[in-house]
Amino acid sequence: MSLSAGLKKHYFLHPGQIIVTADENPIVTVLGSCVALTVYSPERRIGGIFHALLPEYIEKNRVIKNSPPVSPDPDYVDYSFYYIKNRMSDLGIDITRTRLMLFGGGDVLQSLTTGKSASVGKKNIEMIKNIIEKEKLKISAEDTGGTKARKIVFHPGSGKTFLEYIECDNPEAGGRGNGKENRGTNRR
Numbered sequence: 001m002s003l004s005a006g007l008k009k010h011y012f013l014h015p016g017q018i019i020v021t022a023d024e025n026p027i028v029t030v031l032g033s034c035v036a037l038t039v040y041s042p043e044r045r046i047g048g049i050f051h052a053l054l055p056e057y058i059e060k061n062r063v064i065k066n067s068p069p070v071s072p073d074p075d076y077v078d079y080s081f082y083y084i085k086n087r088m089s090d091l092g093i094d095i096t097r098t099r100l101m102l103f104g105g106g107d108v109l110q111s112l113t114t115g116k117s118a119s120v121g122k123k124n125i126e127m128i129k130n131i132i133e134k135e136k137l138k139i140s141a142e143d144t145g146g147t148k149a150r151k152i153v154f155h156p157g158s159g160k161t162f163l164e165y166i167e168c169d170n171p172e173a174g175g176r177g178n179g180k181e182n183r184g185t186n187r188r
Contacts, residue, residue: 031104040159047156055127
């Protein structure tokens with residue numbers, strides 16, 4: 001049974017979107033090589049999540065206050081992180097007092113990766129981890145890499161996050177999974 005099957009009302013987060021809310025309704029997203037970062041403030045019971053497609057754009061600008069120059073829009077990991085950080089700050093939340101969870105970055109398109117070049121998924125993971133390290137933050141849970149796609153269900157009002165691996169029909173991208181493995185997050 002799918003994680004989102006029993007949800008009466010939920011939001012679907014598309015690639016390149018960001019949500020920050022205290023709403024109790026869960027947010028569902030599906031990840032392949034994209035990454036999602038959840039940010040949750042236990043003190044304020046407010047959560048945020050982004051779904052970024054690419055690590056960064058070559059040209060960067062100062063488009064978000066109190067952040068370094070970033071890529072031009074939320075399709076990119078750097079923009080998405082600093083947007084959530086800024087939005088949390090606007091709500092009076094210190095990001096160092098939040099719980100971060102990282103998902104995705106799978107090599108679901110392995111057949112497109114050639115030679116020694118890193119896949120988009122690996123580059124996305126590397127980018128967000130570098131930003132988190134630079135910001136002196138810690139990831140409290142992570143499920144990244146591999147060859148399977150993932151469905152994430154994030155409850156922004158409680159910070160609870162659930163993960164389901166998704167069937168993959170492409171043998172080049174890790175074969176056919178059963179799609180039935182449901183897990184909570186790995187806590188560190």
